[in-house]
Amino acid sequence: MSMKRLALRPNAVAPLLCAVTDEPRWASLKWLTARGQAQELLHQRAAELARERFGQRVFLRAVVEVSNFCRENCAYCGMRRDNQDLARFRAHHDQLAELLIEHVPSRVTDINIQTGEDPVAVRELVLPLIRTLRRETSLGISVCLGTLSPGLYDQLQEAGASIYIMKFELAQSATYEEMEAPGELDERLEHIRLLAGKGWYVSSGFIAGLPGQTPAQLLANFGLATQLPLVGCSVSPFIPGESTPLADAPTGDIEQTLNCMAILRLMSPHWVIPAVSALNLAGPGSGYRRGLGTGANLVTINLTPSKIRGDYLLYKRDRFIMTEERILSSLQAQGLVPSTQSLAEHYRLQALEGQTTPMLQSEAEVAIR
Numbered sequence: 001m002s003m004k005r006l007a008l009r010p011n012a013v014a015p016l017l018c019a020v021t022d023e024p025r026w027a028s029l030k031w032l033t034a035r036g037q038a039q040e041l042l043h044q045r046a047a048e049l050a051r052e053r054f055g056q057r058v059f060l061r062a063v064v065e066v067s068n069f070c071r072e073n074c075a076y077c078g079m080r081r082d083n084q085d086l087a088r089f090r091a092h093h094d095q096l097a098e099l100l101i102e103h104v105p106s107r108v109t110d111i112n113i114q115t116g117e118d119p120v121a122v123r124e125l126v127l128p129l130i131r132t133l134r135r136e137t138s139l140g141i142s143v144c145l146g147t148l149s150p151g152l153y154d155q156l157q158e159a160g161a162s163i164y165i166m167k168f169e170l171a172q173s174a175t176y177e178e179m180e181a182p183g184e185l186d187e188r189l190e191h192i193r194l195l196a197g198k199g200w201y202v203s204s205g206f207i208a209g210l211p212g213q214t215p216a217q218l219l220a221n222f223g224l225a226t227q228l229p230l231v232g233c234s235v236s237p238f239i240p241g242e243s244t245p246l247a248d249a250p251t252g253d254i255e256q257t258l259n260c261m262a263i264l265r266l267m268s269p270h271w272v273i274p275a276v277s278a279l280n281l282a283g284p285g286s287g288y289r290r291g292l293g294t295g296a297n298l299v300t301i302n303l304t305p306s307k308i309r310g311d312y313l314l315y316k317r318d319r320f321i322m323t324e325e326r327i328l329s330s331l332q333a334q335g336l337v338p339s340t341q342s343l344a345e346h347y348r349l350q351a352l353e354g355q356t357t358p359m360l361q362s363e364a365e366v367a368i369r
């Protein structure tokens with residue numbers, strides 16, 4: 001698709017979008033399936049909203065994947081407990097501490113510590129690592145560790161983490177169960193609310209293009225996201241994972257995923273919306289860059305030590321690793337720059353301004369007019 005900017009006044013965009021969608025609602029089938037000029041306008045307006053809100057700044061964090069043990073069995077994930085083909089690992093505190101204190105690229109402002117759902121790793125590795133990072137660095141600290149006990153959430157927060165990533169993955173209980181997503185949907189949502197109630201900044205996310213997912217099921221994710229106390233949300237295209245029951249299913253459609261990202265931005269201009277690395281797999285060559293063109297404002301460099309990275313099997317062993325070089329050139333291609341403010345500090349200031357709750361749909365509709 002041509003990335004040439006359409007020469008339209010902002011006020012002209014909403015009527016045009018309405019004209020091509022026949023309705024002013026953001027979460028509609030026609031926006032989801034928009035192609036050609038309608039899609040270009042959708043993405044352009046979403047990118048404009050992000051720039052109005054955040055300027056050219058994009059948050060730059062690094063992720064370390066520290067354990068691939070998982071007690072859950074999600075049908076879409078290679079780290080599911082039934083996968084016997086996977087060598088399981090837990091990284092070592094000292095190895096990670098040295099990496100994160102001495103070798104983090106200078107533009108990185110935040111670290112995301114990620115594991116399978118592995119409370120042992122949380123207690124024995126993640127907690128000490130967060131304490132070390134809090135003592136030795138000023139990096140913002142996010143965690144993505146699955147559903148844990150309230151006591152463990154408190155310990156993580158006391159240690160110095162402030163952002164919790166807990167994706168709800170799918171908005172309907174029946175399909176959530178069918179996909180063997182973690183625990184039960186209601187429980188997952190309760191934990192998101194619990195975390196927000198404890199003062200965590202919570203980001204969530206869902207998967208687009210799961211096998212058998214209907215447009216109505218996909219659209220339901222937007223409604224759910226707006227009802228939750230979130231500061232951000234991601235959309236990940238479904239990638240058929242190696243050694244999973246869905247290994248032979250088709251990859252999620254990149255166009256649909258990009259439209260979902262744009263709709264999220266239109267719905268919540270103030271949210272932090274990441275460009276996920278799976279965009280590279282769903283749209284080889286251009287998916288990631290185009291994701292940045294839908295108003296995404298968070299990118300992630302993978303710092304997991306290369307020795308263990310291959311066994312962090314979210315999708316495939318042949319992973320597309322987002323290095324600093326790849327990230328910076330993608331940003332440059334879109335005229336974007338790394339933020340010097342950390343994500344953690346951004347959320348703290350946003351909370352002080354009372355802007356952490358998601359917009360209601362009616363407000364979102366006003367925002368895109």
Ligand code: SF4
Binds near residue numbers: 072077078081115146
């Ligand atoms: S998606 Fe997360 S919880 Fe589910 S199997 Fe993979 S690592 Fe475990």
